[in-house]
Amino acid sequence: MKVEEIRKDFPIFQQQVNGHPLVYLDNAATTQRPRQVVEAVMRFYQDANANVHRSVHTMSYRATELYEGARKKIASFINASSWREIVWVRGATEGLNLLAYSLGLYHLREGDEIVLTVMEHHSNMVPWQRIAQLKNLRIVYAGVTPEGRLDIEDLKAKISSRTRLISVIHASNVLGVVNPVGEIAQLARDAGAIFIVDAAQSAPHMPIDVEAMGCDFLVASGHKMLGPTGIGFLYGRRERLEAMEPFQSGGDMIEHVTLEGATWNELPWKFEAGTPNIAGAIGLGAAVDYINNVGLTDMLEHEKELRRYAVERIRELGGVDIYTPDGDDVLGIVSFNIHGIHPHDVAGYLDQCGIEVRSGHHCTQPLMECLRIENAVRASFYLYNTKEEVDRLVEALARVKKLFRV
Ligand SMILES: Cc1ncc(COP(=O)(O)O)c(C=O)c1O
Numbered sequence: 001m002k003v004e005e006i007r008k009d010f011p012i013f014q015q016q017v018n019g020h021p022l023v024y025l026d027n028a029a030t031t032q033r034p035r036q037v038v039e040a041v042m043r044f045y046q047d048a049n050a051n052v053h054r055s056v057h058t059m060s061y062r063a064t065e066l067y068e069g070a071r072k073k074i075a076s077f078i079n080a081s082s083w084r085e086i087v088w089v090r091g092a093t094e095g096l097n098l099l100a101y102s103l104g105l106y107h108l109r110e111g112d113e114i115v116l117t118v119m120e121h122h123s124n125m126v127p128w129q130r131i132a133q134l135k136n137l138r139i140v141y142a143g144v145t146p147e148g149r150l151d152i153e154d155l156k157a158k159i160s161s162r163t164r165l166i167s168v169i170h171a172s173n174v175l176g177v178v179n180p181v182g183e184i185a186q187l188a189r190d191a192g193a194i195f196i197v198d199a200a201q202s203a204p205h206m207p208i209d210v211e212a213m214g215c216d217f218l219v220a221s222g223h224k225m226l227g228p229t230g231i232g233f234l235y236g237r238r239e240r241l242e243a244m245e246p247f248q249s250g251g252d253m254i255e256h257v258t259l260e261g262a263t264w265n266e267l268p269w270k271f272e273a274g275t276p277n278i279a280g281a282i283g284l285g286a287a288v289d290y291i292n293n294v295g296l297t298d299m300l301e302h303e304k305e306l307r308r309y310a311v312e313r314i315r316e317l318g319g320v321d322i323y324t325p326d327g328d329d330v331l332g333i334v335s336f337n338i339h340g341i342h343p344h345d346v347a348g349y350l351d352q353c354g355i356e357v358r359s360g361h362h363c364t365q366p367l368m369e370c371l372r373i374e375n376a377v378r379a380s381f382y383l384y385n386t387k388e389e390v391d392r393l394v395e396a397l398a399r400v401k402k403l404f405r406v
Helices: 003-007 035-047 058-077 092-107 126-135 152-158 181-191 238-243 278-294 296-317 343-352 365-370 387-403
Strands: 086-089 113-117 138-142 163-169 194-198 217-221 232-236 254-257 262-264 320-322 333-338 358-360 376-380
Touching (some): 092 126, 092 194, 113 126, 113 152, 138 152, 152 181, 232 238, 278 296, 333 387, 343 358, 343 376, 343 387
Parallel strands (some): 113 163
Antiparallel strands (some): 086 232, 217 232, 254 262, 320 333, 358 376
16 A cells, blocks of 8 residues: 555645654554545535425536435445445434434333443444433343453343344454354344444444345444544335334425424435535545545555554553454554553644544443453554654654553
């Protein structure tokens, strides 16, 4: 992969931060945007701005064509069998809330069980907890193994005759491990349960094929894959979406309204109430084009290589706990702590050196509890990162250790 060429597409890397060239290693939180994405959004506002689906005028047709064209790009990106299976949402969080409410309120009954894992992001935990409280459902959690992988035997043991739904993170935003979703899909099918995949951390980094995976639903966020903020997508198997009630209601999601009630629009618009994030969807379409041009397989290898190199060099520093396991099933994420230094102090020092990493609980407090920590430092890589940037990270970590005398 020609990383130096790729970096030229990202104007943000031309700047200095705190007197140093920017090293951006917080990609699991949000990625940078190439000018192709920024320009696609700008072109829409400058040349084609109008509301979608509503008007008979030319500009509205133009906007609708771009908006629906972007949906088709997503469908092909994840190998959905139809563009009608792609619902635009604000991001993974809204996709999961849509499912928790539309499925939870109408399809789950008192005593039904939901299987989650302790490594879920809060967005795949809290919506289910709230719906479980409302409907008297039971949530059971599969644990993690001591080396930081999903305990699949525990997950099997947690599935019972009452299991109605299984929702699992595809790749952990802390550990970087990719969970065996194909195997879990089979377990869900055998149990007659709905299977949901949170692909917020996988879709930006590895090829996704929802047909091969066998999931019923999958969610992802555009801003974690070079796209704008405020846009993401929910994939839902057509017959599942057809059988579901809408989430939000209002304009565009209806077929006919009377004073007594309403009927619903066709898929996918039944789930898209109100004026959508048109520019965001178009920008995400441009991001998918960009990723396809570079090639996800090459990106994945590059990011895994950066992770292997970073782990090796951080380990050499000594006095460090690394939570990310080793293995080919781990994406470009390294989470760690330096003995005797609070992660916020590490991240604050790195920022002074122009190096941006995340410190905190990463919206995974139950996982932190399993790891017996409260916080960690996380460096997460993307297609534009380099080994030289990893070297700068490690050199700064060595300096912060000296500064704190640990
Ligand atoms: C695994 C995972 N799921 C869900 C989310 C939520 O994504 P968003 O905040 O874009 O809705 C994140 C964000 O960090 C994540 O890492």
